[in-house]
Amino acid sequence: MIIAFSLVGLGLLLLVLGGEALVRGAVTLAARAGVSPLLVGLVIVGFGTSAPELVASVEAALAGAPAIAWGNIIGSNIANSLLILGAAVMITPLVLERATALRDPLIAFVAALAFAAVVLAGHGHWLVGLAGLLAIGAYVLAAYFKGKADHVPVDIPETGQAHWAVALLGVLVGLGLLIGGGKMLVMGAVDLAELAGMSQTVIGLTVVAIGTSAPELATALVAARHRQMQVVFGNIIGSNIYNLLAIGGTTMIIAPAPLSPDLLLRDIPVMLAAMLVVLLVALFSGRLGKLAGLGLLASYAIYIAVLAIS
Incomplete structure (x- = not known):
């Protein structure tokens, strides 16, 4: 037990340090490469911080x-949309430009619907995984290419x-x-x-999902503290898309078997609802403040409580 607690503590420390280094470097690359922080959040930060989910899912499939x-894939997307977004906007409000921010949440939600359809149909073939990749x-x-075309110059005096x-x-x-840090945290957890x-x-939906989402959480909190909320939003959306298509596709190729229909009773509907909230924010509001953040965090706490009780 002492070793497990030590792994959790050291993992958290590495996550904080890694999040700081990643955000500073990624935002600087956005200024230097002529792309927006949103695109950097979607591709570099979002996909990079999803690496622990990929490692954990592949290891689980091989084992x-x-x-x-x-459970890790579904739980991570729920944590991204409720826990991480909620925690970030408690630090700094999120303001989106609807014209540039709607596309990616819509793609993420469509990917989630396709994921649910695969579960409902009972398909489990490596070709499904290849389609995801x-x-x-x-x-x-x-x-x-869209980010290059829509680029607006980024002014980052501290790191640019x-x-x-x-x-x-x-x-x-x-x-x-x-x-x-994510691997250490997952092992200990x-x-x-x-x-x-x-x-x-339940381990996949909670412990592993939260543990592998810790890089996204650490990165989002650091980015929010630096008021780089476009990076935060891109991080969350990019991670959700990557989890469903890349990690889900890889897992299906390694372990081509139908998913349990029990996931449709509770966890996939929660994931769809959480990702729909993000889509509706981008479509109608474009802004999330502390009150909304508190609601997202409360929703996640309720979900975890229901898992614990059941």
């Missing part, structure tokens, strides 16, 4: 525990003067710390959960 892998590849290319090589090194070091007698599905 013959796909319930943990799929092809879709994420097409999305990244489209996001890059750094050399691009220094910024790239910061991104790589930050990602390394995030991946290492899973050990503690097993001592408490939790099932594989």
Whole structure:
């Protein structure tokens, strides 16, 4: 138990340090490369901080525990949309430009609907996984070219003067710390959960999902403190898309089997509802403040409480 607690503590420390390095480097690269912070959040930060989810899901699939892998994917998207977004806007309000911010939440929600359809149909074939990987590849290319075309100059006086090589090194070091810290946190958390007698599905939905989402949380809180909320939003949306298409696709290729229909009774509807909230914010409001953040955090707390009770 002492080792498990030590892994959790060290993992959290590495996550904080990694999040700081990643945000500073990524925002500087946005200024240097001529792309928007939103695009950097979607591709570099969003996908990079999802690396622990990929590692955990692949390890679970290879170990013959796909319930943990799929629970991790669903639980991570719920945590991204409720816990991480809620915590970030409690620090700094989120203000979006609807013209540029609607596309990606819509893609994320459509990907979630497709995920639910696969579960409902009972399909479990490696071709389904391949389709997910092809879709994420097409999305990244489209996001890059659209981001270049819509670029608005970024003024970042504190970090924008750094050399691009220094910024790239910061991104790589930050990602390394995030991946290492996330892995340590998951290892310790899973050990503690097993001592408490939790099932594989619940471990995937809660302990592993929250643990592997810790890089997104650390990065989002650091970015919010620096008032880089476009990076926060891009981080969340990019991570959601990556979880469903890339990690889900990889897991389906490694372990091609139908997903449990029990996921449709509670967890997938919660994921769809959470991602729909993000989409509606981008479509109608474009702004989230502390009151909304408190509502998101409360919703996540209720969901975790229901899991614990059931």
